[in-house]
Amino acid sequence: MHEDVSLNLSPREAAGPGGIHRALVRKTGRPFAADRFVVVRRSVDARKRPVRVNLSIRIYGDGETLMPERPVFAYRDVRSAAPVVVVGAGPAGLFAALRLVELGLKPVVVDRGKPVTARRRDVAALNRRGVLDSESNYAFGEGGAGTFSDGKLYTRSKKRGDHRRVLHRFHQHGADGHILTDAHPHIGSNRLPEIVLAMRATIEAHGGEIHFQQKVVGLSVAGGRATGVIVADGHHIEGRAVVLATGHSARDVYRMLMDKAIDLEAKPFAMGVRVEHPQKLIDRIQYHGQPRGEYLPAAAYRLAHQVDGRGVYSFCMCPGGFIVPASTQDDALVVNGMSFSKRNSPYANAGIVVEIRLADIHRFASSGPLAGLNYQRAMEQTASVNGGGGVIAPAQRLADFVNNRSSNGLPACSYPPGVVASPLHRWLPDPIRKGLQAAFKAFDRKMKGFLTNDAVVVGVESRTSSPVRIPRDPQTLQHVSVLGLFPCGEGAGYAGGIVSCAVDGERAAEAVVQYLA
Ligand SMILES: Cc1cc2nc3c(=O)[nH]c(=O)nc-3n(C[C@H](O)[C@H](O)[C@H](O)COP(=O)(O)OP(=O)(O)OC[C@H]3O[C@@H](n4cnc5c(N)ncnc54)[C@H](O)[C@@H]3O)c2cc1C
Incomplete structure (x- = not known):
């Protein structure tokens, strides 16, 4: 026993x-x-x-099997099984495809971006030379936004069973065993590409297909049912069902659905900035002045505050990490954060974002399903202009930002393309500026020393979650008006983050099986 x-x-x-x-x-x-x-x-x-x-x-007692409760993944040969089109090879799409193979259906995955090895070169060019390929970047390509992400695998998802399965599947494809035990599991941007490659190998070895540089531009619907997709070169890819897992950076997909009169809804989301401190400062605060030494990890934090009833919170904190350019278009600047598995950069960054409600969107922007998306895009364009164009990012010392002062110089910053001093307090939309300024003061009360001019705020962190929902039936997970269309993952507005998108992808695959039965 x-x-x-x-x-x-x-x-x-x-x-x-x-x-x-x-x-x-x-x-x-x-x-x-x-x-x-x-x-x-x-x-x-x-x-x-x-x-x-x-x-x-x-x-365990003598003779007992260690860890008998670990799930076993039995992939079937799906070479001659019914094809299901999966649009997008991010966490939602890849996990949908792996689950389809287990359940005996043939995933035909199509992604607009490149395979991960070629994509790695494009991401390096973006970091080093500021060259943005609009189809191969931090958001698009094999593994989706999950590949060069931080690879934190935490989720607030209630579905603990499914969440454990996702961690085991990552482990089976090469992630270290500690992700199964750590309270805050993390993979790191350097390890994720090989894991994504191993997942592709599993799908292909069992007869599934993955096609890159195939941008989906249309959806085929016959008799109210999705029957496949049309890609940019005009050819049609047929499937008995379509899993739509295109993430929330694929704005053209929302427009394509709008043009086809397929229902979409605006939804609340959050926007703000990345803040970066020296990691040593965060270690000192979180470890009560005790030196981190060689046995403790780079310290993290999680902060939240209400400002006039509006939530302001830290998001995707990356200890020992880097701020990175997550833009998908030349004229719109987006930043995000990542770290390597060792979390050993001298910087600690986090998104600090302000809740944007539907009422705000309609007050400050337009109405209609894409109102939030337009508001998000406007803020990204303003950031681009204030950064001087390209992916150079506008930045300000933290205490200067809170006190409405321009910064004369900036501290060292991890953001590879470089930052330029800009008065963010003048151009961030009012509810965001006010929320951030009040929250930074409150954060300093919780973490003494947080509000300092040794820290820098970098604009803008605009894609924490989707501003659009592709509505689906809660039972069948099919789109409310197109049968056989399964919107899932972050772009559908029902999940956010790697694990919850992976869980959602698996659920979509299970729902496809029910639909075809
Ligand atoms: C830098 C960075 C760091 C992050 N760090 C973390 C983290 O530490 N932990 C965490 O949980 N989350 C993190 N995230 C968020 C996480 O990556 C996303 O929540 C997750 O990847 C969303 O999964 P998804 O499959 O729904 O969509 P995505 O990952 O966005 O994948 C969508 C895929 O669809 C493809 N696609 C889009 N449009 C089309 C089209 N028209 N035709 C064909 N293919 C198309 C894209 O190329 C892409 O591969 C991070 C994100 C970034 C950018």
């Missing part, structure tokens, strides 16, 4: 199996072999000094 044990250890003791085994023997008072235990969960407890590590451990 296995036994569950909790430990609270110093970061050094918790760092390796030897220290954990010694602590277990001490705690249980009985000797057992060092290969008979598994760490089930690991989290850093930084609430007080000294910082400790909490571990949940399962000790």
